[in-house]
Amino acid sequence: MSSAAWLRVAGRSAALLVGLTGLVVGVRTEAADLAMLRAAQSVANGVLDALANAHTLVGHAATTTGVAGALAYRAWRRGEGVAALAPLLIVLTAVVELALKLTTGHAPPGPELSRSWLDTGGVPTPSGFPSGHAARLAFLSLYLGALTRGA
Numbered sequence: 001m002s003s004a005a006w007l008r009v010a011g012r013s014a015a016l017l018v019g020l021t022g023l024v025v026g027v028r029t030e031a032a033d034l035a036m037l038r039a040a041q042s043v044a045n046g047v048l049d050a051l052a053n054a055h056t057l058v059g060h061a062a063t064t065t066g067v068a069g070a071l072a073y074r075a076w077r078r079g080e081g082v083a084a085l086a087p088l089l090i091v092l093t094a095v096v097e098l099a100l101k102l103t104t105g106h107a108p109p110g111p112e113l114s115r116s117w118l119d120t121g122g123v124p125t126p127s128g129f130p131s132g133h134a135a136r137l138a139f140l141s142l143y144l145g146a147l148t149r150g151a
Contacts, residue, residue, distance in 0.1 A: 009142055010089075017096070017130070024106045024129045037109055059133025064140055065090055071140075075147055086143055093139050097132045101125040 023029050057063065065087065072086035108128025 005146070009146065013138075013142065020130070021100060021104065024104050029106075034109075055137070056133060059137045061094060061132065061136065064136035067140060068143065071143060071147060080147075089143075090136060090139055093135050094132065097130055097135050098125070100130055101127040101132075103127075104129050 068086040068090040075086070102125065104127045106127045106129035
């Protein structure tokens with residue numbers, strides 16, 4: 001994938017994040033968040049709980065950073081220099097995530113609304129937005145898509 005294409009993907013992702021952050025800071029998402037959480041939990045079962053907990057494990061910082069490193073190494077070996085920036089970009093994703101978690105004030109759901117049974121030892125933050133797991137998995141999905149598109 002060309003440098004210009006990488007920049008377009010990064011720019012679109014950043015614009016989407018800015019828009020979502022504006023909605024969260026403007027307190028326009030709380031009712032919808034709660035409604036979606038309750039709707040998801042209304043159909044919850046052991047299989048769905050296991051899938052959600054697997055998402056927690058797969059989206060953990062150590063897992064996603066390792067996968068990004070492995071993909072970057074593969075891209076570097078194939079001569080795709082720009083693609084090898086994945087570890088740096090996933091760290092940048094984490095920095096942006098942490099900065100937003102410390103400033104948006106969007107409280108995560110309480111323990112009474114959690115069906116998680118897997119504790120990955122994440123760093124507690126005062127805000128649930130943005131989801132680090134979702135941010136890292138979205139990054140990896142875009143990155144993997146870009147790599148396979150260029151293959």
